[in-house]
Amino acid sequence: MVSKKDLSLLIVTGISGAGKTQAIRCFEDLGFFCVDNLPPSLIPGFVNLLIDSGEKGKKIKKAALVIDIRGGQFFTGLSEAFNYLDSHGIAYEILFLEAADEILVRRYKETRRRHPLSSGGQILEGIIEERHRLEELRGMASKIIDTSELKPQKLKEQLTELFADNQKQLLITVISFGYKYGIPLDADLVMDVRFLPNPFYIESLRPFTGHDRCIEEFVMSSPETQSFIEQFIDLLKFLIPHYLREGKSHLVIAIGCTGGQHRSVTLANKIGELIKNDNYEVSVKHRDIERYLKRNKKGYKKEDFNI
Numbered sequence: 530m531v532s533k534k535d536l537s538l539l540i541v542t543g544i545s546g547a548g549k550t551q552a553i554r555c556f557e558d559l560g561f562f563c564v565d566n567l568p569p570s571l572i573p574g575f576v577n578l579l580i581d582s583g584e585k586g587k588k589i590k591k592a593a594l595v596i597d598i599r600g601g602q603f604f605t606g607l608s609e610a611f612n613y614l615d616s617h618g619i620a621y622e623i624l625f626l627e628a629a630d631e632i633l634v635r636r637y638k639e640t641r642r643r644h645p646l647s648s649g650g651q652i653l654e655g656i657i658e659e660r661h662r663l664e665e666l667r668g669m670a671s672k673i674i675d676t677s678e679l680k681p682q683k684l685k686e687q688l689t690e691l692f693a694d695n696q697k698q699l700l701i702t703v704i705s706f707g708y709k710y711g712i713p714l715d716a717d718l719v720m721d722v723r724f725l726p727n728p729f730y731i732e733s734l735r736p737f738t739g740h741d742r743c744i745e746e747f748v749m750s751s752p753e754t755q756s757f758i759e760q761f762i763d764l765l766k767f768l769i770p771h772y773l774r775e776g777k778s779h780l781v782i783a784i785g786c787t788g789g790q791h792r793s794v795t796l797a798n799k800i801g802e803l804i805k806n807d808n809y810e811v812s813v814k815h816r817d818i819e820r821y822l823k824r825n826k827k828g829y830k831k832e833d834f835n836i
Contacts, residue, residue: 543626548676556593572610625670675714705797707789716783739794748795789817
């Protein structure tokens with residue numbers, strides 16, 4: 530018999546076309562018992578089966594359930610299912626996947642699938658209606674992942690970081706980005722570093738990125754940069770223990786400059802270095818550096834960076 534305390538239940542939901550199928554495959558690889566499109570009204574019975582499951586050595590302790598709008602009228606029973614889990618002391622976590630409207634429309638057109646809520650083939654109308662219906666559920670999610678720019682392998686890497694066993698207490702992702710391409714949707718903390726001197730306006734430095742020593746030296750030599758880093762690290766040292774006490778498992782810190790190639794890249798690398806801790810798993814990513822490298826045809830390979 531599986532103890533309620535030992536049972537790990539993950540509810541995977543989100544916008545249709547945002548990658549739930551890829552996610553459930555990843556969870557299977559991570560050892561979760563996975564069920565796709567389970568009607569919410571069946572969740573209590575399913576959980577009871579898990580609690581009473583199998584012989585020794587065959588107990589199911591981790592389960593991932595995909596619950597989405599395909600459940601039709603059953604979807605309205607989700608709140609009752611959550612109430613049941615809460616009242617019986619069964620811990621669960623909600624993962625919500627989403628993507629930008631234009632990305633979702635393109636995915637549907639490429640696969641020639643019909644959106645479950647579209648009428649007369651109007652994909653965008655279905656997406657808008659689905660967002661409205663899932664708004665409350667999104668607010669309940671402990672983790673939200675925007676898959677707009679994520680290929681399946683990158684999504685798998687991110688899910689593995691978040692849900693693989695023997696994790697550290699907190700996963701911190703420091704991500705650089707360019708404001709001209711928008712703020713990362715999953716960011717918890719956003720810092721605008723456009724007040725720092727910009728190497729873009731120095732012609733000899735413009736072709737390089739924040740990974741290059743010349744850019745790093747230029748950005749770090751500024752007194753404003755040194756003061757910012759010192760005060761921002763102090764802020765993080767204050768905030769992170771409080772996030773841990775509140776049960777947060779993933780913190781996304783977004784550092785933004787204009788294009789996401791110079792200042793934000795250098796500072797994301799530096800901040801990632803400074804906050805490493807035995808209790809944290811720190812990952813540094815650079816969302817927009819690939820755009821710059823392609824545009825400038827610089828001699829870097831994609832695998833040179835954590836993109």
